[in-house]
Amino acid sequence: MGKKIVKLKKNFTLGDVALVMSSQDNVAVAKMEILKGDSLLYFDTLITIKSTVPAGHRFALSDIKEGEKIKQYSYSFGISKGISMGSKVDGSNVSEIRADYKKLLKSYVVPRMHTSLNKTDKTFFGYKRKNGEVGTRNYYVIIPTSLCASDTAKRIADDLDRNNKLKAAYPNIDGITAAAHTEGCGSSDGVMIDRLLLTLKNTILNPNVCGALIIDLGCEKISASSFIKYAGDLSKYGKAIDTLSIQESGGTRKAVEKGKNLILKNLRKCSVKREPVSIKHLIIGAECGASDSFSGITANPLIGSTVDKIINSGGSAILSETPEMIGAEETLIKRMVSKSVAMKFLKGMSWYKDLADKLGISMEGNFVPGNKKGGLVNLTLKSLGAVLKGGTTPIVDFLDYAERTHRKGLSIMNGPGNDLESMTGIAASGANIFLFSTGRGAVEGNLIAPVIKISSTTELYKKLNEDIDFNAGEIIDKNSTIGNLGDKLLDFVIAVASGKKTWADKWKKRSYQVWSAGKLSL
Numbered sequence: 001m002g003k004k005i006v007k008l009k010k011n012f013t014l015g016d017v018a019l020v021m022s023s024q025d026n027v028a029v030a031k032m033e034i035l036k037g038d039s040l041l042y043f044d045t046l047i048t049i050k051s052t053v054p055a056g057h058r059f060a061l062s063d064i065k066e067g068e069k070i071k072q073y074s075y076s077f078g079i080s081k082g083i084s085m086g087s088k089v090d091g092s093n094v095s096e097i098r099a100d101y102k103k104l105l106k107s108y109v110v111p112r113m114h115t116s117l118n119k120t121d122k123t124f125f126g127y128k129r130k131n132g133e134v135g136t137r138n139y140y141v142i143i144p145t146s147l148c149a150s151d152t153a154k155r156i157a158d159d160l161d162r163n164n165k166l167k168a169a170y171p172n173i174d175g176i177t178a179a180a181h182t183e184g185c186g187s188s189d190g191v192m193i194d195r196l197l198l199t200l201k202n203t204i205l206n207p208n209v210c211g212a213l214i215i216d217l218g219c220e221k222i223s224a225s226s227f228i229k230y231a232g233d234l235s236k237y238g239k240a241i242d243t244l245s246i247q248e249s250g251g252t253r254k255a256v257e258k259g260k261n262l263i264l265k266n267l268r269k270c271s272v273k274r275e276p277v278s279i280k281h282l283i284i285g286a287e288c289g290a291s292d293s294f295s296g297i298t299a300n301p302l303i304g305s306t307v308d309k310i311i312n313s314g315g316s317a318i319l320s321e322t323p324e325m326i327g328a329e330e331t332l333i334k335r336m337v338s339k340s341v342a343m344k345f346l347k348g349m350s351w352y353k354d355l356a357d358k359l360g361i362s363m364e365g366n367f368v369p370g371n372k373k374g375g376l377v378n379l380t381l382k383s384l385g386a387v388l389k390g391g392t393t394p395i396v397d398f399l400d401y402a403e404r405t406h407r408k409g410l411s412i413m414n415g416p417g418n419d420l421e422s423m424t425g426i427a428a429s430g431a432n433i434f435l436f437s438t439g440r441g442a443v444e445g446n447l448i449a450p451v452i453k454i455s456s457t458t459e460l461y462k463k464l465n466e467d468i469d470f471n472a473g474e475i476i477d478k479n480s481t482i483g484n485l486g487d488k489l490l491d492f493v494i495a496v497a498s499g500k501k502t503w504a505d506k507w508k509k510r511s512y513q514v515w516s517a518g519k520l521s522l
Helices: 099-104 148-161 164-169 191-205 224-231 252-272 295-312 327-331 339-358 369-373 377-392 419-429 458-463 482-497
Strands: 027-031 040-044 045-048 057-062 067-072 076-079 121-130 139-144 175-178 209-216 242-244 277-278 285-288 316-319 397-400 410-413 433-438 451-455
Touching: 027 067, 076 121, 076 377, 099 139, 099 242, 099 327, 099 339, 121 482, 139 191, 148 175, 148 209, 148 252, 148 277, 148 397, 164 295, 175 369, 191 209, 191 224, 191 419, 209 252, 224 242, 242 252, 242 285, 285 295, 285 377, 285 419, 295 377, 295 433, 295 451, 295 482, 316 377, 339 397, 433 482, 451 458, 451 482
Parallel strands: 139 175, 139 209, 209 242, 285 316, 285 433, 316 410, 397 410, 433 451
Antiparallel strands: 027 057, 040 045, 067 076, 121 277
């Protein structure tokens, strides 16, 4: 007898319609809708789809018995309730799995360091600062010490930022903007005030800021003079600093006019030129928002690849969004350079969880209906995909919210999943450019750092073609490799760092939202 020939219903091999992220995985992700009854050839196994699997959703590559671990990216994201080969994998047949922090810390081993050849000597055109840091933008920022001064700060900034004659006179200044916020008064002393002071100070210290006007109402918790006392001599960092009080100026109109005059006197000090510098001066802020199932398949790994290239070339990156690390703790701890960094990380994670418990909030709140609709099974799977933005290099430090980076390489900042609050803290920590992945369409920007929006799919890239800057969907529909597309993204990063405007720049999306210590953001 001749060898039996297997006939596929639509001549599909699994690679035609789905992705497997690791050879150790027992699930695949549908690149497009796969219909019930379709047959897929995976190596020598014929998989028959038990029920229609929408694009971005998962199905089992083999029978996964009850109690067995379900894996993607070679890490477990849940426990099977009994899943047959070809069945859709979702919340109905997956139980949650959570890390034991004591066991993780006890089993910690210092990772074996390695030198990567994945580096480059490329340069960008940036703004050199007095302390040796380099900006990708050159902003003058108005810093209100409280919500009571925020409206006036914004009026001053808007008046000057719309002045075309001023733009022509100072072409090397990218904008005059206000860090309007909702904090600084009506709260007790302590962590709420301390966090705001730190965030405001370190926003000014970001290398993308050339100078600042500190403005107060005159009677709030934080005055301009008390802020200056807290911040110290900012001029040693090359920052042009002035202060203004609304009440002492005689009210809103007079304060606006006085503020504009103070800024105009300082702009000449800010009018510096771009110079060629090494990409070792880049500090990438890695962010994601409105994620879908493909975010962790295309856009996030693509960002991680680019982060690796920059770090291996001497640069740095900051990864945050603590709630989006739940379930991925083990993968991160294995990369931490010391047990003390691992302890800081787990302490920060525990703090977040404990505060959530005290407030009666579930950390699962970070897993929103849109994530589920997009194909994510649970928070752990979302986290495993989210942390891919941090690449693969050693993790050198764990920072508090808005704490300045201390070491070259990848740092984790303790911060919320809320995009605006997260980016505000990351920029305060020193990020001078953002790589932001989105699967369903997040469109916000940042007050002082350019934000490169990266879509997880070509469909989203085309749909939001005046908000999305780069398409990671080519990994799916053009079979581009992460390595090749990563080279293109790095070139795009260099162009933006050198002054090319992103869509968020063009729309002047300059969001600023301080993470209040009085609430728990997911």
